Structures are given as C-alpha cells and as structure tokens.
Amino acid sequence: MLIEREKKDYVLMRFAEVMLNYAETANETGNSDIAKGILIEIRERAGILPGADGNYGVVASTREEIREAILAERNIEFAFEGHRFWDLRRLRMLDRLDGTTKHGVEAIAVDENGTELSLSVGRELASSYALTEKDFKYQVLQVPRSGVQSNVLPENYYFFPIQQAVLDRNNQLEQNVGWGGTFDPTLE
Structure with missing residues (x-):
C-alpha cells in the first residue's frame, strides 16, 4: 500500500x-x-x-x-x-x-484596555489567529533570567568534541584538544 x-x-x-x-x-x-x-x-x-x-x-x-x-x-x-x-x-x-549579555523579547497578550490576558486565553486567541501586533505588549528581558548572566566563550568552542560513539567505532581517532583529547584540529 x-x-x-x-x-x-x-x-x-x-x-x-x-x-x-x-x-x-x-x-x-x-x-x-x-x-x-x-x-x-x-x-x-x-x-x-x-x-x-x-x-x-x-x-x-x-x-x-x-x-x-x-x-x-x-x-x-x-x-x-x-x-x-x-x-x-x-x-x-x-x-x-565575551562579557556580553543575551537579551530576548517577551510578547504578552493584552486586551483593548492594556490588561494582560491569562496565558491560556492568549494561547487560545493565538491558536485561532485572532491576535495582531497591537494585541501585545513587549518587554526586553535578559536571558537566562538566572544563572550565567555574562557570556564567556572558551577557545575550545571553535571545535566541538567528537561524539563518543564515533570514537568507539574507530580506535585511530583522537578526541579534540580542549575536550579531553590530544588532537589539534587547527593542524598547527
């Protein structure tokens, strides 16, 4: 079939x-x-x-x-x-x-008076395409709201680790430097 x-x-x-x-x-x-x-x-x-x-x-x-x-x-x-x-x-x-913070925009559904709608009502209206941009208020928030607030990106982020399942299939492969291995992917 x-x-x-x-x-x-x-x-x-x-x-x-x-x-x-x-x-x-x-x-x-x-x-x-x-x-x-x-x-x-x-x-x-x-x-x-x-x-x-x-x-x-x-x-x-x-x-x-x-x-x-x-x-x-x-x-x-x-x-x-x-x-x-x-x-x-x-x-x-x-x-x-490095040292920067990440921000996002939160859109909150509001009624014609500007009062915030409950999440369930907003979701229902959005699901039926009953909302337009004027039906929202927007605010900028730092992301994440808790935990790490400032970016620090180490050098090893340029080369990600090789998955363990891949390493297990070939014993000639070495893990990248910075991820517990000795292989330098920059070939320097």
Missing part, C-alpha cells in the same frame, strides 16, 4: 544569504568593489534610501571595513534566524561575545 505524504517546501537558504556569501567571497578574494556593490544591492532591495552619495549607507572602502560591513549586514538580515553565533564561530571571532 502506497501512502502519499503531503509535500512541503521549506527555506534552506534565502536569496539574501546567497548574495552575502558571494559578497564575502568576492571581498576575501580581492574583489572588494564587487562585494561593496552587492551590499548596496541588498540595501536597495530592502528599501533603504540611497542617501546623497548613492551608497545606501555603506561607507566601507577597505577589505577589512567591507568584511565588517558584511558581518554587520548578516547580523541585521538574519536577525532571529540563528546565524550570528555560527558566523562568529566560522570567522574565529567568538571573543566578541
């Missing part, structure tokens, strides 16, 4: 990510003009005004400045999509998070 499943499309990568990846590659291979042009295209596409100089707020000119502009644009373009940590990890810039 053949059961047909419902087919669903999902976004693997947005066009903006393709453009920003291209900009990063162009910049790192010495084509900074192409990279800057792509940043301008992204900002134009987002509806940002060109400004008097026609550069849509892009003021970077050197390779390093354009690298930072691309990283900043990725942070804006992919806000709340979970890219920031991986971008900083990939570029070996996790130290930028």
Whole structure:
C-alpha cells in the first residue's frame, strides 16, 4: 500500500544569504568593489534610501571595513534566524561575545484596555489567529533570567568534541584538544 505524504517546501537558504556569501567571497578574494556593490544591492532591495552619495549607507572602502560591513549586514538580515553565533564561530571571532549579555523579547497578550490576558486565553486567541501586533505588549528581558548572566566563550568552542560513539567505532581517532583529547584540529 502506497501512502502519499503531503509535500512541503521549506527555506534552506534565502536569496539574501546567497548574495552575502558571494559578497564575502568576492571581498576575501580581492574583489572588494564587487562585494561593496552587492551590499548596496541588498540595501536597495530592502528599501533603504540611497542617501546623497548613492551608497545606501555603506561607507566601507577597505577589505577589512567591507568584511565588517558584511558581518554587520548578516547580523541585521538574519536577525532571529540563528546565524550570528555560527558566523562568529566560522570567522574565529567568538571573543566578541565575551562579557556580553543575551537579551530576548517577551510578547504578552493584552486586551483593548492594556490588561494582560491569562496565558491560556492568549494561547487560545493565538491558536485561532485572532491576535495582531497591537494585541501585545513587549518587554526586553535578559536571558537566562538566572544563572550565567555574562557570556564567556572558551577557545575550545571553535571545535566541538567528537561524539563518543564515533570514537568507539574507530580506535585511530583522537578526541579534540580542549575536550579531553590530544588532537589539534587547527593542524598547527
């Protein structure tokens, strides 16, 4: 018996990510003009005004400045999509998070008088798509509310540990340095 499943499309990568990846590659291979042009295209596409100089707020000119502009644009373009940590990890810039605190936005359903609704009532209204952005109040909270309040990211976060099940299958593998092993994945 053949059961047909419902087919669903999902976004693997947005066009903006393709453009920003291209900009990063162009910049790192010495084509900074192409990279800057792509940043301008992204900002134009987002509806940002060109400004008097026609550069849509892009003021970077050197390779390093354009690298930072691309990283900043990725942070804006992919806000709340979970890219920031991986971008900083990939570029070996996790130290930028040291000493920072993480914040989140809490949305609380309210009635027309601004009185908070109970969680069960808010959930029921949300489930029936009866709420819009005006039906909420928002507050910024530090995350987590208790426990570690300041980020400290050690060097070993650049290379995660090899799973024990993988190590058990091959006795020639060594665990990464920083995770109880002797293998240096940087190959230095």
